[in-house]
Amino acid sequence: MRDVTYGRIADEVARLCVEAACDLPADVERLVRAAAEAERSDFGRYAMDKVCANIDLARADGAPLCQDTGMVVVFCEVGQDAHVVGGTLEDAVNAGIARGYEDGYLRKSTVADPLFERTNTQDNTPGIIYTRLVPGDRVSLRVMPKGAGSENMSALRMLKPADGVEGVRRFVVDTVVSAGGNPCPPTIVGVGIGGNADKALQLSKLALLRTAGEPNPDARYAALEGEILDEINRSGIGPQGFGGLVTSLAVHIETYPTHIATLPVGITLNCHAARHKEVVL
């Protein structure tokens, strides 16, 4: 067994929260800058120029890219031969979130009761924490602060097997097009196909963690990603919904086996400030 301390996990989560908020990952930045070059509409170009200038300023200044520093989604992979000592993994992650959001001057955007009081928890906890046991003695933490503007455009549909590829394509394109300017396009589109209802949506979140623009390793899914992206970008929605060529930067599909009777499809959008940071302990 290898010990990984509560303190170390909390420290790393705190650091990752702040870095994610202020420093756009290189893979996303590459696609954003390419989109700024490719855009032809006046308002679209204007929006993309501002987005690029904002990336530079946030990084230089250590300021959050977006005021919506999100609710924090953390994907933990814990090696079966690693031993978390000094407290529980979830407590350590939440302690890190609380410290990162306080010390990093990030916005606390979490309310305790979702329906009645909606009182702010004041420290942006709890995060949304997914933990998987994996071989080895390492602990990997992937931190994704997720803003609600894009999250509110999430969708799930339980398609019939007969709906097939065309049904999936239609649902994804319709979802992105009807979201219009709301999720801060150009977006990254996470698609989960298979599993069951909750699995499909979780896959769509995981899809957003893939290196932006990298195709699915299965050539058939890679081709479908390209076709869906092309159709989305023919919609004309454009940056911020002002009209233009670039509505989405990438479509990422993740899959899982499913039941003979169903074809679940989950969709999660990420805005152009698609923030994520990770570390392996």
Add this chain to the structure above:
Amino acid sequence: MSKQTPAGRAPKRVCAPLDDETADGLACGDMVSISGVIYTGRDAAHKRICEALAQGLPSPVDWSGQIIYYAGPTPARPGHVIGSCGPTTSGRMDAYTPMMLDQGLKAMIGKGPRSREVIGSMRRHHAVYLAAIGGAAALIATCVRSCEVVAYPDLGPEAIRRMEVVDYPAIVVVDARGNDLFESGPAAWRR
């Protein structure tokens, strides 16, 4: 701030608060540069204003002629007047907007499209809707000269703030005649 604006469109200067004549003089697609006093307010603040008015109590701000900015900034770091401060999705405020326009609200700054009901109410009230660039929050904060919580401090980021801004850049996306860039823009670029 970057001075770059869409080709051939010099920004129109707008002083906040503003009157009907100024609002009526703005056209969908105009670039504007706003200076003066604006107020932030988003979901929770709108809900409270609505509840206050329903009980016959006054709104904490006199909205007559004012611009509301749908925004909840990050906390100010030491030496800064405000943290990052970009627009939030305006559509979530649609349910409350006719009530705000009835109070005399003249302009809204946010991101994303508005409902037909809101646009109809804007036409009746000579009001405009302006878009800022969602996710350009660090850049936008450089236009803010002062920021003070004036109502609902317990709401934290959702409290109502009075902001002095200089040269805040925005685009007129819905004008007082109901022209809507979120309709016309994508329609022009659909392939």
